[in-house]
Amino acid sequence: MAKLRRDRGIVLTARDVQETDRLIQVLSEREGKIAILVKRARRMESPYGAILEPTNYVELIYYVRDGPYLLKEASLVRLFSQLRGDAAALEAALMGLAFTAEHLPEGNPEPEVLRLVREFLLELERGLSPRVGLLAFELKLLSLAGHGPHLTGCVRCGGEEGLTWSPDEGLICRTCGGKGNEVPPSLWRGMRMLTRLPLRATGRVKVVKEDLEVALKLLRQFPSSTARTRP
Numbered sequence: 311m312a313k314l315r316r317d318r319g320i321v322l323t324a325r326d327v328q329e330t331d332r333l334i335q336v337l338s339e340r341e342g343k344i345a346i347l348v349k350r351a352r353r354m355e356s357p358y359g360a361i362l363e364p365t366n367y368v369e370l371i372y373y374v375r376d377g378p379y380l381l382k383e384a385s386l387v388r389l390f391s392q393l394r395g396d397a398a399a400l401e402a403a404l405m406g407l408a409f410t411a412e413h414l415p416e417g418n419p420e421p422e423v424l425r426l427v428r429e430f431l432l433e434l435e436r437g438l439s440p441r442v443g444l445l446a447f448e449l450k451l452l453s454l455a456g457h458g459p460h461l462t463g464c465v466r467c468g469g470e471e472g473l474t475w476s477p478d479e480g481l482i483c484r485t486c487g488g489k490g491n492e493v494p495p496s497l498w499r500g501m502r503m504l505t506r507l508p509l510r511a512t513g514r515v516k517v518v519k520e521d522l523e524v525a526l527k528l529l530r531q532f533p534s535s536t537a538r539t540r541p
Contacts, residue, residue, distance in 0.1 A: 312373040312380070317341065318387060320427055321364050322411040326352060333378060334362050335411045336370065337427060342418040343411065345378040346370065358384050364407050365390050365400075365431060392435040402440035406430055406447045412534045413455055423454050429509050439513045441522055446504040446512040448529050453505060459532070461502040464488070473498065477531035493528075497521040 319338030327333045332351035338344050351358050358381070361368060367388035373380040393400045410427060414420060430447045434440065452458040459480030463470045466486040473481045473495075474488030481498055482488035500517045507515065517525075 312375045314371060314382065315340070315374050315379075316369070316371050317344075318367070318369045319344075320407070320424070320431075321362055321366050321368060322407040323364055324362060332358075332362065336368070337410060337414070337420065337424055338370070339421070339424065340419065342420040342423075343414045343416050345416065346372050346381050347378040348381045348384075361386050365393055365403050367428070390431045390435055393431065396434075396440075398440040399434040399438075402444040403431055403434055406444055406451075409448050409529075410451060413451065413532070420454075423451065426450055426454060426509070433510050436510075438510070441519075441526070442504070442512055442515065442517055443509065445501070445517070445522060445525050445529070446507070446509055446515075448526070449501060449505040450509065452529070452532065457532070458505065459501075459529070461498050461505065470495070475528050475531070477528075478533065494521070497525055501525055 317338045317340045319336040322335040322337055324332055324334045330350045330352045332348045334346050334348060336344050336346060348358055348362060351362065361384050366386060369385045369387050370381065371383040373382060393403050407427070410423070414423065426447070430443065434443060449458060461480055464473060464481055464483040464486055465479045466482060469483045469485065472484040472488070473493050474484060474490045475493050476482045476488065481493060496518065500515060500521060503515050504512050
């Protein structure tokens with residue numbers, strides 16, 4: 311018989327499945343990233359439609375079973391309501407949560423990551439620059455997950471000239487086999503600074519818009535948790 315479990319966490323993603331169901335991914339306090347099936351979530355009479363939206367901090371009771379867990383009950387703990395009134399902040403929040411879901415394996419408690427995610431949402435509500443904040447958050451997330459990009463010169467020789475980007479490692483110079491376009495010093499030094507600063511202070515870092523967008527694209531070349539654990 312399936313066991314019942316109670317937990318709290320932040321809803322990372324939600325997608326429709328079947329005709330009326332929804333599958334959510336939650337970064338939970340006890341188990342880390344988990345997938346939960348919510349039966350009949352899209353029916354008008356369902357109490358869970360608004361509760362189980364991404365960014366919401368929720369309390370859950372669910373059945374533990376093979377495959378996605380099955381929701382029994384859910385209640386709202388905290389609504390980051392100010393995000394709903396700022397389109398740019400909400401977009402950054404949703405992108406950051408989806409990035410989290412992609413780069414964390416399931417079933418491993420991640421208390422530091424959960425704290426980082428909560429801080430990210432809180433700082434966005436307090437006025438953190440959405441795009442700079444998103445880049446800083448994703449860099450910090452990868453670092454906490456143990457596979458952040460190397461940003462202190464070439465990962466192989468330490469050189470700082472002719473640096474290119476490796477999706478698996480970070481910076482590699484051409485002498486050590488780096489390929490593709492060079493990464494300008496202003497870009498990788500800015501990324502390094504964002505990784506080191508507290509999230510609330512990252513708005514002080516001046517990042518050229520073009521560099522910012524390039525950096526976000528570079529991070530999206532990193533393999534997902536599924537790809538990294540594939541034999």
